[in-house]
Amino acid sequence: MSSQSQGARSVALPRAGVSLHSQRRTRLIARSFYFILACLGAVVMIIPLYWLIVTAFKDSGSVFAVPPILIPNPWLFSNIDSAGEFRPRSTEVS
Amino acid sequence: MVAQAQAVTASPRKRKRSSFARAETRAFYLFISPWIFGFIVFSAGPILAAAWFSLTNLTDIDINHLPKFVGLEQYKALLDDRLFWVSLKATAIYTLVSVPLNIVAALLMATLLNQKIPGLRLFRTIYYMPTVVAGVASALLWSQLLRSDTSGLINWLLSQVGLGPIDWFGSSNWAMVSLLMYNVWYFGSAMVIFLAALQGVPTALYEAAEIDGANAVRRFWNVSLPMISPVILFNAVIGLINSLQSFIPPLIITNKGGPGFATYLYGLNLFDRAFSDTQQGHGGYAAAMSWVLFLISLVLTVVFFRVSRGIVYYESGGPG
Numbered sequence: 345m346s347s348q349s350q351g352a353r354s355v356a357l358p359r360a361g362v363s364l365h366s367q368r369r370t371r372l373i374a375r376s377f378y379f380i381l382a383c384l385g386a387v388v389m390i391i392p393l394y395w396l397i398v399t400a401f402k403d404s405g406s407v408f409a410v411p412p413i414l415i416p417n418p419w420l421f422s423n424i425d426s427a428g429e430f431r432p433r434s435t436e437v438s
Numbered sequence: 439m440v441a442q443a444q445a446v447t448a449s450p451r452k453r454k455r456s457s458f459a460r461a462e463t464r465a466f467y468l469f470i471s472p473w474i475f476g477f478i479v480f481s482a483g484p485i486l487a488a489a490w491f492s493l494t495n496l497t498d499i500d501i502n503h504l505p506k507f508v509g510l511e512q513y514k515a516l517l518d519d520r521l522f523w524v525s526l527k528a529t530a531i532y533t534l535v536s537v538p539l540n541i542v543a544a545l546l547m548a549t550l551l552n553q554k555i556p557g558l559r560l561f562r563t564i565y566y567m568p569t570v571v572a573g574v575a576s577a578l579l580w581s582q583l584l585r586s587d588t589s590g591l592i593n594w595l596l597s598q599v600g601l602g603p604i605d606w607f608g609s610s611n612w613a614m615v616s617l618l619m620y621n622v623w624y625f626g627s628a629m630v631i632f633l634a635a636l637q638g639v640p641t642a643l644y645e646a647a648e649i650d651g652a653n654a655v656r657r658f659w660n661v662s663l664p665m666i667s668p669v670i671l672f673n674a675v676i677g678l679i680n681s682l683q684s685f686i687p688p689l690i691i692t693n694k695g696g697p698g699f700a701t702y703l704y705g706l707n708l709f710d711r712a713f714s715d716t717q718q719g720h721g722g723y724a725a726a727m728s729w730v731l732f733l734i735s736l737v738l739t740v741v742f743f744r745v746s747r748g749i750v751y752y753e754s755g756g757p758g
Contacts, residue, residue, distance in 0.1 A: 374654070379555045385547065386564045392623065393567060395591055396579045407582070410589045 400424070485732075491725035505722065512726035522727070524699045525707035531614065532703060533681040536621045540677055541670065544625040548632035549658060562633070569626035577690035580620045584691070610700030613692045617701055620687050628673045635669035636662060667750040675742050679735050685709060704731055 399407060400423055402416045467474075492512055494505035516522050551562050568576065584606040588594045593603040606616045639662060647657045663670075685705030688695045694710075695702030708731070712724035 375553065375555060378550055378553045379557075382550055382555060382557075382561045385550075386561055389564055389568060389623070391591070392576075392579055392583055393571070395583060396571065396575070399579075399582065408585075408589050410587060410594075412589060412591050412594050 488725040488728055491722050492729050494722050496721035496725070508722070512722050513730070515723065516726055516730065521699070521702070521707060525695075525702045525704045528614075528695075528700065528702055529682060529684070529704040532617060532684065532701075533678060535614075536618050536681050537674060537677040539618060539622050540625050540628060541673055543622050544628035544673065545632050545670070547625065548629045548636055549662065551629070551633060552636045562630075565629060566626040568623050573686045574690060576623075577620065577686050580616070580623075581691045581693075584616050607692055608697060610697055613697060613701045616691060617684075617687045620691055621681075621684075628677065631669060631673060632666065635666040639665040664751045665753075667746075668752055671742065671746045671750050675739055678738055678742065682731060682735055682738075 398414070398416055401419045401421065402413065402423075403420050406413045406416065491505065493507060493509060495508045495511070496505035547565055551558060551565065555561070571579075583591050585593065586603065586605045586608060588597050588603055590603075590606075593606075597603050604612055606612045643661050643665070644657055647661050652660065683705050684703050685708075688701045688703045688706045689709070692701040695706050704727075708724055708727045711720050711727060
């Protein structure tokens with residue numbers, strides 16, 4: 345039943361005074377508009393995540409650089425190792 | 439109906455049925471017991487303990503020094519505490535803006551991602567991704583992004599388009615805005631729930647609306663919205679409760695509720711009272727605060743349900 349209604353939906357329903365061809369075109373325009381909107385939103389959502397990842401590979405000086413460094417140079421993979429060696433104060437044994 | 443039910447219970451199979459029902463009840467309690475145990479030990483127990491602590495002069499957890507019963511003294515002190523009201527007001531503003539903002543963002547994005555566009559799965563993943571980043575990590579990230587000079591990415595981008603750097607944490611309004619921005623970035627979980635609800639709306643309704651000449655906006659407004667209104671209520675209530683308890687964003691992004699006490703949200707105030715190392719911990723006072731917050735959440739939730747009665751549409755005829 346659901347596949348039937350799905351099929352009916354993909355075929356443009358003829359509307360009074362509007363040709364099938366122009367209806368298909370408005371549908372295409374709408375779909376492209378939605379796509380562009382989704383892309384813009386995705387960029388906004390991804391920028392902080394990109395920054396999160398990129399900052400992980402910067403040295404402490406370039407984290408605060410003006411203007412911000414968009415791509416770390418060099419990529420400091422050693423940050424990952426030092427994160428593994430980091431111990432919070434409370435677990436330090438004297 | 440009633441006569442039928444009586445006929446069934448009066449049948450000779452009554453005994454067999456009830457023994458089966460009893461076995462099933464036993465199985466039910468057996469299967470649910472891990473949850474019940476966890477609920478009593480980890481939720482109900484602490485909640486009741488907090489209720490008791492709120493009536494005592496408990497300071498620190500000290501086994502040699504049992505707290506004394508002081509009645510409603512802590513609650514009275516709460517009403518005279520200026521900081522209590524300040525944090526309550528900040529939380530009210532934050533909740534009033536963040537809950538509708540989040541729901542609108544989540545709903546619009548869910549509607550967008552319910553269309554047939556290329557790369558749909560990728561888009562859904564991207565919008566949901568922030569939700570899986572740990573709270574403190576993402577709060578730290580945002581405090582970096584919003585740094586007041588142009589070394590902060592957002593201020594740098596703003597200055598590129600000539601909007602000048604904004605001192606995000608210097609003015610009380612911008613500090614609140616930065617918390618709201620952080621919060622709206624997290625709409626993913628509400629969006630997923632909306633998306634599931636939207637996909638549950640029967641296509642036949644949209645077809646009927648389309649034949650009647652309803653355009654996309656009308657279909658959204660007169661078909662989608664009423665059909666998913668119970669889910670909107672759900673997201674509103676969950677969002678409300680989460681927002682009232684907000685703690686990590688003001689602690690980390692606006693550096694302990696700054697500037698001044700502009701973003702000193704209730705959760706942060708509560709934490710400071712209970713565990714701050716700068717001042718003596720006041721367990722009893724903090725317990726009273728948490729119970730006040732609980733009562734506020736409870737009352738607002740009941741209000742939400744009452745108000746929604748005439749608005750929310752239940753296909754099955756509604757609860758109760």
